[in-house]
Amino acid sequence: MWFCEFSKQYMKLFFAQQKKLWINYLKGYEDGLDSINARIYQLLVRGQKLMDQEKKRPESGVAEDVIRRGLVDHHPEVSGLRNRIDEAFFSPAGEDPSLSELKPLVIGLMKVRNEHARRQGFESYPDLVFRTESLDPGQVKDMVARYLDSHIEQAYGVISKYGLKQQNWFQRLREISRIRPVDPLDLYRCLLGRLGLSTEVLDGLQVHVGEDLLSGFVTAASVPDDVRLMIKPIHSLRQMTTACHELGHALHHLHNAEQGLLTTWSAIYDECMAVLLERLSLQTVLDDCDRRLAEKIAMVENVRQAISFSFEMDLWEHPEHADKLYRRHYSQIGWAEDSHDAWVLDTFRSLDPVYVHNYVIGAVVADRTADHLRRTLGCSPDIWGGWIRDNYYFDGRRRSLRQKTADVVSWSQYG
């Protein structure tokens, strides 16, 4: 039974890697990830050879996705470059990495990711990412393009009104949404109560709050009993939104009743669950005035992400035209002049490639789910939580996001 043994060994290494990543982000880089990447890679090579022998279990589809994606992401050439960039961004020295040093590394990383994906028969690295997350590339692109089309005008108005630029984005959004400090755990308990979910699940969650921590990060060192969340203190609606978003990441782990590979997650599912909880929390814990402002902020962030994704898709094809492509896409929000090579510092171009669309799709899935809940269950949020737990969280990776949302989102209208 190669499969059981593979699954057991993979999960051990998978959670060890998550733990290491957590410690690096919490305490500053102590230890690189190269050696654990190498061990996972060797295991995946063995797994690939045996993959075709067992197709009966629901986990074999997941194993196939995990192996195909992992053979690229954990390949020493890919992970070695990625980890060098990760350390440059997050090293305790705290100095921003220099653009001229980073640019060839980021472009080189795109090149090797594409090469290794093609070796496995995919068109490109983005194609590999979409396919191993059960997404249709055409549908993803269409969904993001439609979101952008229908919100760009409104977003442009907000961006101009508040003078939002690439350099001041996060600081300005914090300033315009200042509120009295909120205790994150009080907020979490209140939110779970409003959604009719038990607060007992919080026993499996470590919450770290600190001014010097990342504004939001969640991982699981074991599912469902050791989930870890870090956030900054809440002094603004934006940070409150982030705190609720991170709880959304944590909640699906905390309610996952599966075992083995089915306790892992795809990026699209993970992010959609986070955006869903974020949007429901704005609707259930804020008064009308704060809610409108928080939703406006969320909308401009989604528009920025949609532009970032469209730019990235073109960049994968033509990295040599980065500057021109940046100008073309970002002129939509008046940022054409800020171009140069600043895109190199965007971690979605290196550490989390082909990822930023997840937030935009998350917004679409969240809106459709909220509509569905109102239509089928009525307007009392205290029964919504139970529906989400039973329909989205409970069976972890057993069904893909598209399967879980088949009655909620009409995926076929896209693409």
Ligand SMILES: [Zn+2]
């Ligand atoms: Zn997230």
